[in-house]
């Protein structure tokens with residue numbers, strides 16, 4: 001028991017050491033244009049959040065863009081992934097297209113996004129959508145393709161005559177953990193696209209917009225680092241929230257397979 | 260006795276990349292109502308294929324399989340199948356596995372019925388466990404309960420106890436006989452164990468090596484419960500083993 005408590009808090013000392021070394025190195029260098037001190041960055045949080053009142057509206061705006069991307073990606077990728085995973089012919093027909101589009105960095109789509117959606121939140125959402133879409137799609141169809149044949153045949157013998165029932169009662173529950181993993185990975189990738197999606201000025205707020213368009217990098221490095229940390233922290237929170245909602249108890253049965 | 264299931268001249272050919280593969284050749288067989296029929300044969304002789312044809316999961320290349328006067332065209336809950344490898348739905352608890360077929364059929368009292376069959380196989384205590392928490396024998400019992408719950412007329416079992424240890428195996432053999440006696444199903448039971456076949460069956464179908472043909476049908480015709488070391492059983496065992504060893508010799512001579 002004592003051991004477990006210790007293990008759980010193991011990140012604390014390493015974090016403390018990282019912060020202390022940062023503070024110390026910055027103090028020695030004494031050049032905020034290269035590396036501002038940790039304490040300065042913490043003070044910027046206060047300035048940005050309380051004095052200027054940027055942090056909350058920026059975060060909300062970024063979450064709004066992220067929500068558009070996530071919602072759209074989930075609604076398109078899951079049904080498409082199911083169709084690709086279940087019907088061999090759909091997979092054959094669509095997979096080459098997917099494989100050509102997939103390696104294109106979301107950033108490269110920015111001009112098209114602007115051309116199609118103008119400088120709107122939809123344009124930003126579209127870039128984020130591209131980041132989230134492929135991980136969900138691939139994990140969905142992989143989950144479906146991996147469904148053991150014997151389970152599908154068992155369901156047939158027990159009365160699941162049509163594809164629809166076999167998908168609903170066998171393939172979908174089997175693939176659900178895989179879909180969840182894809183969504184989680186996709187959310188991580190999508191959040192990384194937020195800065196890029198906002199840097200071309202789709203809105204007058206947003207974490208990415210502020211980071212790129214308002215702070216300048218010769219004398220506001222402390223602001224910039226504060227926002228970088230904020231980006232990381234929010235992503236961490238999103239991941240925790242996802243894991244809290246998609247309760248691991250739901251996938252308890254997986255233990256037998258993955259261990 | 261009336262004929263429940265009639266196989267006439269059933270041949271199955273698979274088309275694979277390296278040409279045609281004849282799995283079954285002209286199998287003709289009548290299976291009676293309430294009969295316990297065992298099928299035994301060298302591995303690869305088409306026993307699984309035969310059961311899959313009866314289940315309706317696959318179709319004969321030629322010949323007919325007729326159940327109660329009608330040709331089999333698709334799988335149906337009236338023909339329950341227990342697969343060789345454990346085929347429980349891993350995301351469902353024991354109880355919900357047994358409920359599966361009842362749920363699909365839209366039966367209202369599914370919980371009650373499922374519990375009844377779990378009691379029959381003696382697993383009610385474990386109803387809330389997940390499959391990964393069960394031993395091999397328990398898993399197979401759940402599979403049996405699940406197949407029985409939808410009340411099939413025929414139970415197809417593909418080496419169901421093949422991967423279990425000897426003690427569990429013997430116990431489950433008694434259990435399946437008890438259930439069979441109680442529910443009066445027609446059972447087609449595939450096994451690679453001669454002892455198992457002779458302990459369970461009314462008749463034993465002995466198959467040849469690939470392509471699978473029927474070598475001989477042996478009437479066991481003995482009261483149950485049987486003594487595993489009974490003289491008559493020993494006699495029949497030797498007869499079957501002789502046929503099988505001739506078949507296996509053909510295989511090594513090839």
Ligand SMILES: Nc1ncnc2c1ncn2[C@@H]1O[C@H](COP(=O)(O)OP(=O)(O)O)[C@@H](O)[C@H]1O
Nearest residue numbers: 273275280282301302303304305306307308309
């Ligand atoms: N889907 C299939 N495609 C091609 N060949 C198959 C298929 N299923 C079975 N076979 C072949 O048919 C033969 C009989 O297989 P099977 O019925 O599984 O034998 P058994 O259950 O008696 O061991 C084997 O040689 C196997 O390779």
Ligand SMILES: [Mg+2]
Nearest residue numbers: 306307343417
């Ligand atoms: Mg087999």
